[in-house]
Amino acid sequence: MKRYLLTPGPTMLAPTTLLEMAKPIIHHRAPEFIPVMQEVRENLKYLFGTKNEVLILAASGTGAMEGAVTNTLSPGDKAIVVDGGKFGERWTNICKAYGIEAKVIKVEWGKAVNPADIKKALEKEPDIKAVFIQASETSTGAMHPTKEIAEVVKNCDNTILVVDGITGVGVFPLPMDEWGIDILLTGSQKALMLPPGLAFAALSDKAWKFVESAKLPRFYFDYKKENKNIKENQTAYTPAVSLIVGLQEVLRRMKEEGLDNIFSRHDKLARATREGMKAIGLKLFAPDSPSNAVTAVYGPEGMDTGKIVKYCRDSLGVTLTGGQDQAKGKIFRIAHLGYYDKFDVMVGVTAIEFALKSLGYKFALGAGVAKAMEILSE
Numbered sequence: 001m002k003r004y005l006l007t008p009g010p011t012m013l014a015p016t017t018l019l020e021m022a023k024p025i026i027h028h029r030a031p032e033f034i035p036v037m038q039e040v041r042e043n044l045k046y047l048f049g050t051k052n053e054v055l056i057l058a059a060s061g062t063g064a065m066e067g068a069v070t071n072t073l074s075p076g077d078k079a080i081v082v083d084g085g086k087f088g089e090r091w092t093n094i095c096k097a098y099g100i101e102a103k104v105i106k107v108e109w110g111k112a113v114n115p116a117d118i119k120k121a122l123e124k125e126p127d128i129k130a131v132f133i134q135a136s137e138t139s140t141g142a143m144h145p146t147k148e149i150a151e152v153v154k155n156c157d158n159t160i161l162v163v164d165g166i167t168g169v170g171v172f173p174l175p176m177d178e179w180g181i182d183i184l185l186t187g188s189q190k191a192l193m194l195p196p197g198l199a200f201a202a203l204s205d206k207a208w209k210f211v212e213s214a215k216l217p218r219f220y221f222d223y224k225k226e227n228k229n230i231k232e233n234q235t236a237y238t239p240a241v242s243l244i245v246g247l248q249e250v251l252r253r254m255k256e257e258g259l260d261n262i263f264s265r266h267d268k269l270a271r272a273t274r275e276g277m278k279a280i281g282l283k284l285f286a287p288d289s290p291s292n293a294v295t296a297v298y299g300p301e302g303m304d305t306g307k308i309v310k311y312c313r314d315s316l317g318v319t320l321t322g323g324q325d326q327a328k329g330k331i332f333r334i335a336h337l338g339y340y341d342k343f344d345v346m347v348g349v350t351a352i353e354f355a356l357k358s359l360g361y362k363f364a365l366g367a368g369v370a371k372a373m374e375i376l377s378e
């Protein structure tokens with residue numbers, strides 16, 4: 001059976017990347033690694049929109065999240081956490097693990113946070129040191145208004161804005177220096193079109209000042225140590241060499257396509273998916289502020305969406321994801337980020353139509369496909 005991976009991480013890999021990574025491994029302290037790192041560093045800065053270094057960690061994205069907490073805060077510090085899904089919840093859990101007092105702004109799943117709520121919370125407690133958000137909350141398919149939140153936090157000298165851009169970087173604009181994002185994170189297995197295993201973190205000058213006074217314990221994820229090393233085209237510990245070689249190829253392709261084109265491609269693919277789902281009578285889970293990385297869709301009334309996901313995977317070879325926690329059984333999610341084109345959208349929409357037909361849902365067969373095609377032909 002031919003397999004299609006339409007999940008919000010890991011995402012599909014380009015054959016050119018696979019070939020690069022299949023080459024004999026090189027040694028990271030040997031001269032041949034230096035030009036690889038030099039090129040990767042420059043292109044990561046382009047991707048993140050920053051003049052500062054983008055640190056490369058051998059970890060999944062959560063490693064960079066944990067590092068963002070431990071490298072900038074001290075025991076007992078207060079932080080605002082925007083919790084609108086599983087990954088917002090993760091910020092709270094990391095804060096708890098390190099004795100940070102998390103002031104949680106709960107956001108209904110599928111909704112975006114209102115920046116005015118963050119402003120109010122910061123005015124009430126000006127000693128808050130950090131605001132933790134997701135640019136795109138993968139568990140609900142909602143996008144938070146990062147730019148507007150950055151406008152709020154920029155004015156607070158004693159507070160940094162930490163953005164989990166794990167399904168945002170390389171999907172929609174998050175120019176960190178221009179917007180005033182203090183820490184921006186991502187992982188390799190999303191829009192960077194690589195296997196899991198690399199996490200990235202970039203810090204603003206303001207965030208680097210926080211690092212100087214942060215007292216939380218840290219060892220492996222030591223951003224200062226990594227910053228010193230990367231300036232010498234190295235990492236503090238053994239890097240995931242093959243992934244970095246793959247990254248060099250991926251970033252070259254991304255630069256060739258250009259960020260604006262990458263963002264508009266994702267926008268079109270996402271719109272086609274959303275409209276395709278609506279055309280067969282399904283409702284979106286995050287209709288007001290949808291993320292261009294992943295579309296979360298309610299299943300038909302009374303149908304366990306686990307059955308849709310299972311049918312797509314087992315009978316069609318198309319891997320989608322279901323809902324988590326409170327959304328389990330109620331939604332399914334189709335990703336459209338990274339190495340993804342219009343035909344991948346058609347695979348996703350068609351698979352859903354096949355599955356729904358087989359599960360007895362009544363709708364005009366092909367209506368979703370036709371609508372998606374209409375948008376993709378724009």
Ligand SMILES: Cc1ncc(COP(=O)(O)O)c(C=O)c1O
Nearest residue numbers: 060061062087136138166167187
């Ligand atoms: C928005 C977001 N944050 C954090 C994570 C966690 O990243 P990882 O599983 O790479 O640790 C994910 C993974 O799906 C994510 O989508």
